[in-house]
């Protein structure tokens with residue numbers, strides 16, 4: 455590539471609004487820009503744009519200002535619908551601009567997404583190496599067909615299915631934080647995804663990582679992690695850092711070494727860390743090392759029903775889980791413990807769901823987040839959907855509508871239950887009274903309490919609840935999951951009008 459050629463690229467990260475994570479930042483596009491800048495130097499001019507899904511005007515303004523030859527969109531479940539709309543608008547307004555897609559939805563949907571967005575290029579899996587390769591080829595005017603990791607619109611289904619991700623050693627990747635700088639305006643109380651590793655050795659059937667081509671686990675050097683954490687704590691204090699690893703604690707020695715780095719950043723920069731992990735990896739030494747009030751640990755329980763665990767590719771009994779959790783509560787009392795449980799899962803009946811819910815809500819000092827099971831494109835579970843008799847929405851977020859064990863009507867009751875129980879349990883106006891009713895009238899069973907209250911509910915209240923349900927269903931993608939997440943983490947504020955309105959209505963029917 456000639457040194458004076460400026461290939462202009464606009465990379466776009468698109469978010470929807472979660473009250474818990476208001477100001478977000480796309481780690482994906484930062485990694486891409488930092489790597490391409492390092493390899494291609496001044497021969498490219500890449501601008502990154504982080505926008506909300508409502509910010510179409512900002513996007514158009516940035517295109518007019520930056521005049522890119524290529525726009526790259528980072529596609530996830532939460533934004534792929536709006537990105538498709540953006541792509542069609544861009545093609546209408548600026549037909550000369552080429553569109554590049556990447557991210558988990560691009561990896562899962564491949565040629566089908568490329569076509570529905572009318573885009574020009576799509577990258578499978580990790581993007582750094584392929585992105586640079588495309589830019590090099592475009593600048594040299596050499597043909598793109600055959601570049602590893604790339605799909606073009608004229609690829610057949612078979613050709614697209616055979617495209618494999620290209621993985622680089624992590625030591626070769628420059629840091630999007632300490633070597634690139636945090637984007638302007640993101641210098642305090644931000645929310646940053648942060649990696650200490652890539653890949654996952656497990657193969658949970660619902661997860662895209664199994665097809666990401668990254669089963670081999672690769673780690674970033676420890677000194678880079680230390681300098682990045684120091685950089686964030688100095689330059690964006692009081693921020694939330696979401697550690698985006700498959701499981702930070704998979705390698706115990708490393709996790710123990712990193713604990714001091716995380717603690718230092720939490721103490722000096724008041725950074726709040728969110729980790730994701732499997733309970734199995736936790737022993738006494740880890741519990742003690744990570745016992746810090748600014749650490750939040752998300753334990754992926756996913757399912758208690760053994761039949762479901764089998765479908766997921768997991769195997770851990772309820773008693774093992776309870777015992778391990780009790781140990782963590784004892785040895786790491788300062789950490790905030792979140793349990794992640796999926797509902798509407800294959801293998802789980804309505805009764806199993808109720809049992810899981812009651813188990814989860816009886817765990818002391820924990821918060822449980824329930825996620826609607828989704829059949830992500832490209833995952834083993836999606837491929838086996840027919841065999842498992844799962845019916846799901848065919849557009850994002852691909853929620854399971856019914857399974858062999860649970861009818862659509864039962865899944866709907868599960869959602870109504872989650873909306874009501876979470877609102878009544880976390881709203882200051884209802885929580886004490888609701889708990890008292892559960893304990894005194896329903897022997898501590900939240901699910902039986904809901905079913906009892908639902909039976910007695912006047913028809914006007916039922917109507918109100920069903921109207922909130924359909925408002926949440928028809929709202930932006932994931933609204934029910936997002937509603938519940940926001941409620942348990944940071945109650946929606948008055949200015950968050952739609953969610954707040956829903957909360958008010960659910961609160962009002964509690965007094966029927």
Ligand code: B12
Pocket residue numbers: 465470472475478479480481482483485486525526527528529530531532554555556557558559562577579580581582585645646647649661662663696697698699700825826830831931932935936
């Ligand atoms: C951080 C994170 C979040 C944050 C998002 C905030 C944020 N600012 O990013 C939070 C906690 C809010 C979140 C929520 C959810 N998340 Co999430 N999350 C992640 C996580 C852990 C890290 C993402 C990340 O930054 N990775 C690091 C970067 C470097 O990797 P990457 O994103 O894959 O990007 C690389 C490639 O994909 C590619 N690439 C990406 N974009 C582009 C663009 C171009 C142009 C190119 C060329 C290449 C390219 O190159 C990048 C560099 O190699 C991933 C799992 C994971 N570790 O990736 C799940 C993941 C993205 N989340 C997922 C899901 C399902 C959810 C939820 C829907 C869960 C739920 N049921 O509620 C919610 C949705 C919330 C909402 N907004 O509505 C799925 C998405 C699946 C999909 N098909 O999109 C993932 C992949 C987890 C999984 N195991 O399946 N999540």
Ligand code: SF4
Pocket residue numbers: 654655656657658661662663664700701
């Ligand atoms: S769900 Fe977690 S443990 Fe399972 S394959 Fe995905 S990243 Fe790995």
